Amino acid sequence: MTHGKLFVVATPIGNLGDITFRAVEALKSVDFIICEDTRVTSILLHHFDISKPLAVINAHNESKSLERVVERISANESAALVSDAGTPCISDPGVRLVNFAIEKGIEVVGIPGVNAAIMALSISGLPTDAFAFEGFLPQKKGRQKKLQQLAEEERTIVLYESTYRIEKLLEELSEYMPQRQIVVGRELTKKFEETWRGTAEEILTDFEKRNTKGEFVVIIAPPSWKKADSESL
Numbered sequence: 001m002t003h004g005k006l007f008v009v010a011t012p013i014g015n016l017g018d019i020t021f022r023a024v025e026a027l028k029s030v031d032f033i034i035c036e037d038t039r040v041t042s043i044l045l046h047h048f049d050i051s052k053p054l055a056v057i058n059a060h061n062e063s064k065s066l067e068r069v070v071e072r073i074s075a076n077e078s079a080a081l082v083s084d085a086g087t088p089c090i091s092d093p094g095v096r097l098v099n100f101a102i103e104k105g106i107e108v109v110g111i112p113g114v115n116a117a118i119m120a121l122s123i124s125g126l127p128t129d130a131f132a133f134e135g136f137l138p139q140k141k142g143r144q145k146k147l148q149q150l151a152e153e154e155r156t157i158v159l160y161e162s163t164y165r166i167e168k169l170l171e172e173l174s175e176y177m178p179q180r181q182i183v184v185g186r187e188l189t190k191k192f193e194e195t196w197r198g199t200a201e202e203i204l205t206d207f208e209k210r211n212t213k214g215e216f217v218v219i220i221a222p223p224s225w226k227k228a229d230s231e232s233l
């Protein structure tokens with residue numbers, strides 16, 4: 001029975017083959033799908049031959065649309081929340097919707113799948129027993145302070161970065177954490193997937209030589225971690 005439930009459905013981060021059977025089933029079974037951008041979600045739905053009404057919840061309209069969507073689910077419709085890519089609510093909209101649904105007594109069901117941070121961690125070869133997920137660093141106010149704090153962080157750090165600021169971020173990391181081992185994953189699961197390993201300065205040197213556009217996850221090793229430590233993992 002799907003009625004009156006909110007499914008939080010993870011979708012691929014680039015490679016459509018990475019969707020799960022349960023995700024497709026959930027998207028086919030619900031009454032409507034809540035997404036960030038109808039153009040992006042329509043491509044996914046079209047690929048899997050799914051046709052459903054879409055409701056949009058994003059950073060611009062979240063407050064207004066929440067109540068409407070939750071009213072529909074309370075009236076026994078079922079809905080799936082997706083984001084443009086990966087797992088909803090992880091550096092993506094949806095947290096307020098999930099929170100509001102829980103407050104209203106709606107059952108929230110997760111359909112797990114891809115997340116760029118976890119995928120990058122899994123191929124990083126760096127310690128994963130404890131990590132600090134920081135997502136996107138603040139763009140202006142508070143950025144330097146955050147970098148100073150992260151320089152003291154004892155755990156592996158996970159950051160998201162866009163194509164526009166990746167070089168700036170690497171420059172900052174070479175200043176604040178010059179000795180740390182860093183893994184940069186670009187366009188994971190996609191055609192131009194690539195991984196760099198080294199200090200921020202080493203990676204930056206390679207970046208400056210060629211075209212490095214795309215979406216990035218940056219994993220930073222703990223200060224105490226040396227390459228030789230991998231034997232003890």
Ligand code: SAM
Nearest residue numbers: 013086087090115116160161187188215216217
């Ligand atoms: N909810 C998503 C998830 O579960 O990973 C994250 C959404 S966030 C708005 C988008 C950021 O995630 C990108 O700027 C990039 O840092 C990271 N990202 C998403 N897809 C990626 C990919 N295929 N390769 C590398 N990074 C990716």
